Amino acid sequence: xxxxxxxxxxxxxxxxxxxxxxxxxxxxxxxxxxxxxxxxxxxxxxxxxxxxxxxxxxxxxxxxxxxxxxxxxxxxxxxxxxxxxxxxxxxxxxxxxxxxxxxxxxxxxxxxxxxxxxxxxxxxxxxxxxxxxxxxxxxxxxxxxxxxxxxxxxxxxxxxxxxxxxxxxxxxxxxxxxxxxxxxxxxxxxxxxxxxxxxxxxxxxxxxxxxxxxxxxxxxxxxxxxxxxxxxxxxxxxxxxxxxxxxxxxxxxxxxxxxxxxxxxxxxxxxxxxxxxxxxxxxxxxxxxxxxxxxxxxxxxxxxxxxxxxxxxxxxxxxxxxxxxxxxxxxxxxxxxxxxxxx
Amino acid sequence: xxxxxxxxxxxxxxxxxxxxxxxxxxxxxxxxxxxxxxxxxxxxxxxxxxxxxxxxxxxxxxxxxxxxxxxxxxxxxxxxxxxxxxxxxxxxxxxxxxxxxxxxxxxxxxxxxxxxxxxxxxxxxxxxxxxxxxxxxxxxxxxxxxxxxxxxxxxxxxxxxxxxxxxxxxxxxxxxxxxxxxxxxxxxxxxxxxxxxxxxxxxxxxxxxxxxxxxxxxxxxxxxxxxxxxxxxxxxxxxxxxxxxxxxxxxxxxxxxxxxxxxxxxxxxxxxxxxxxxxxxx
Numbered sequence: 282x283x284x285x286x287x288x289x290x291x292x293x294x295x296x297x298x299x300x301x302x303x304x305x306x307x308x309x310x311x312x313x314x315x316x317x318x319x320x321x322x323x324x325x326x327x328x329x330x331x332x333x334x335x336x337x338x339x340x341x342x343x344x345x346x347x348x349x350x351x352x353x354x355x356x357x358x359x360x361x362x363x364x365x366x367x368x369x370x371x372x373x374x375x376x377x378x379x380x381x382x383x384x385x386x387x388x389x390x391x392x393x394x395x396x397x398x399x400x401x402x403x404x405x406x407x408x409x410x411x412x413x414x415x416x417x418x419x420x421x422x423x424x425x426x427x428x429x430x431x432x433x434x435x436x437x438x439x440x441x442x443x444x445x446x447x448x449x450x451x452x453x454x455x456x457x458x459x460x461x462x463x464x465x466x467x468x469x470x471x472x473x474x475x476x477x478x479x480x481x482x483x484x485x486x487x488x489x490x491x492x493x494x495x496x497x498x499x500x501x502x503x504x505x506x507x508x509x510x511x512x513x514x515x516x517x518x519x520x521x522x523x524x525x526x527x528x529x530x531x532x533x534x535x536x537x538x539x540x541x542x543x544x545x546x547x548x549x550x551x552x553x554x555x556x557x558x559x560x561x562x563x564x565x566x567x568x569x570x571x572x573x574x575x576x577x578x579x580x581x582x583x584x585x586x587x588x589x590x591x592x593x594x595x596x597x598x599x600x601x602x603x604x605x606x607x608x609x610x611x612x613x614x615x616x617x618x619x620x621x622x623x624x
Numbered sequence: 625x626x627x628x629x630x631x632x633x634x635x636x637x638x639x640x641x642x643x644x645x646x647x648x649x650x651x652x653x654x655x656x657x658x659x660x661x662x663x664x665x666x667x668x669x670x671x672x673x674x675x676x677x678x679x680x681x682x683x684x685x686x687x688x689x690x691x692x693x694x695x696x697x698x699x700x701x702x703x704x705x706x707x708x709x710x711x712x713x714x715x716x717x718x719x720x721x722x723x724x725x726x727x728x729x730x731x732x733x734x735x736x737x738x739x740x741x742x743x744x745x746x747x748x749x750x751x752x753x754x755x756x757x758x759x760x761x762x763x764x765x766x767x768x769x770x771x772x773x774x775x776x777x778x779x780x781x782x783x784x785x786x787x788x789x790x791x792x793x794x795x796x797x798x799x800x801x802x803x804x805x806x807x808x809x810x811x812x813x814x815x816x817x818x819x820x821x822x823x824x825x826x827x828x829x830x831x832x833x834x835x836x837x838x839x840x841x842x843x844x845x846x847x848x849x850x851x852x853x854x855x856x857x858x859x860x861x862x863x864x865x866x867x868x869x870x871x872x873x874x875x876x877x878x879x880x881x882x883x884x885x886x887x888x889x890x891x892x893x894x895x896x897x898x899x900x901x902x903x904x905x906x
Contacts, residue, residue, distance in 0.1 A: 431805075
């Protein structure tokens with residue numbers, strides 16, 4: 282059964298649709314990531330799920346029940362905000378106990394649940410501190426603990442890692458994922474960071490301009506992008522798109538290699554003029570253009586750091602190729618079309 | 625050596641500026657203090673030095689103030705009016721400021737400015753229509769008329785001040801409380817109010833001092849001595865024709881300004897953080 286289902290959700294601000302007809306469902310225990318650029322409507326959609334914002338039309342179902350008219354407090358959700366929304370005047374213990382107190386939980390049970398949540402997130406030594414005395418990572422855990430004690434049907438997380446520095450973010454990411462796998466609570470996670478999305482999501486929903494562009498597992502999203510937006514939004518550097526008759530042709534930089542590195546027969550060869558090279562330690566990024574195939578953006582190739590390093594220099598022209606099975610075809614509207622169309 | 629000399633000169637000029645400022649600010653209080661305890665002969669003798677006692681100090685003015693005038697009654701009236709006005713102001717301004725701070729769109733900002741503008745209309749213009757309202761309500765010559773009228777200038781300013789403060793409290797805090805099981809009012813009471821203590825204190829001090837110093841409305845609406853607040857009672861009952869009871873006047877002014885001065889000093893830090901809270905926290 283779906284823990285959360287959204288049906289044809291729209292949200293209009295004036296003439297603008299912040300959310301335009303999004304339907305999706307979150308399965309029991311699933312970690313669903315809403316991924317999209319800033320201002321694409323993903324946070325608005327999350328707030329609609331939470332009931333903090335009301336949708337212009339459409340239905341929200343949580344645990345099978347229509348909650349359109351149900352206030353946030355009765356929806357069985359818990360939310361972690363971008364800057365955590367901790368109560369500055371309360372200690373860590375009382376922050377975590379807050380949702381239980383509003384439900385008039387008996388004192389013993391309250392104590393037990395808060396202790397359990399604090400132990401699970403290894404913050405039991407912080408119980409009497411105030412939020413301002415905590416580091417970013419600790420605050421995030423307090424916010425998670427507060428969400429956890431409610432025993433919600435679904436967690437809603439709004440970019441909870443964006444306030445952490447890069448190093449902490451990596452460890453917080455794996456902790457968060459591990460935590461979710463321990464408690465097995467369905468989770469909707471909003472982010473604009475594709476690394477977070479790919480690394481954490483059981484499924485990813487890519488949103489742009491208020492519309493759901495594609496929903497699927499990280500592999501599906503990466504290997505079979507539904508349109509040019511999804512293709513170029515994921516991947517660093519993003520997928521190359523070059524013009525072809527009736528649309529465009531896409532290929533990932535890591536699949537675009539010097540001809541001699543590829544064997545087999547089904548290859549699409551392209552003469553690549555290298556303008557610039559970047560050495561990134563484990564890999565090299567080559568920037569340039571393909572002769573005879575105009576592209577709106579610079580074409581990139583991603584090579585293992587030392588592969589063919591002596592043959593490739595900036596200013597050179599070299600024969601590159603892509604396996605035909607790794608080519609993606611898009612029509613004039615940017616939608617994916619069947620492979621084997623005219624090159 | 626020159627840097628040393630420069631430093632001394634710098635410190636010296638800093639402290640002399642401070643001393644000058646303190647003298648300037650404290651002089652009226654000093655004047656009130658010595659006038660209160662001077663004998664009438666000393667006060668009216670043009671030959672004597674006005675800055676110190678030429679005859680021995682006396683308690684006669686204080687005695688007169690407490691025994692032969694309604695001074696204590698006026699103080700009580702002022703305190704009663706102050707407490708009522710502060711209560712009314714808080715009851716109206718807290719929810720109003722919160723709603724304006726959380727209202728989406730530009731409407732809230734315009735409403736806020738509109739509310740603040742009403743504060744700028746001078747009482748000398750407003751007392752005409754308001755006196756009509758007061759007489760219609762049958763409150764003329766009663767201190768309750770002031771309890772009704774003073775909020776017309778405390779509420780706009782305090783609403784505006786609180787709005788600025790509430791805006792500085794991240795919206796995520798009330799939203800977290802709403803998700804965590806509170807109603808909107810519950811979220812306000814449990815999370816926003818405790819965080820707004822400096823602002824609330826500022827409102828209390830501001831509203832209270834404004835009512836303590838108001839004169840025009842009191843003069844317009846009240847004529848019976850036993851209904852007068854301190855500002856009016858002192859000025860009308862201790863100046864009889866062209867006879868000024870200087871000792872009593874100064875004594876009354878001094879005594880009534882002490883509680884306010886103490887309140888300000890105790891809460892000065894919080895007062896400042898209340899006033900500037902919206903500005904620095906963004």
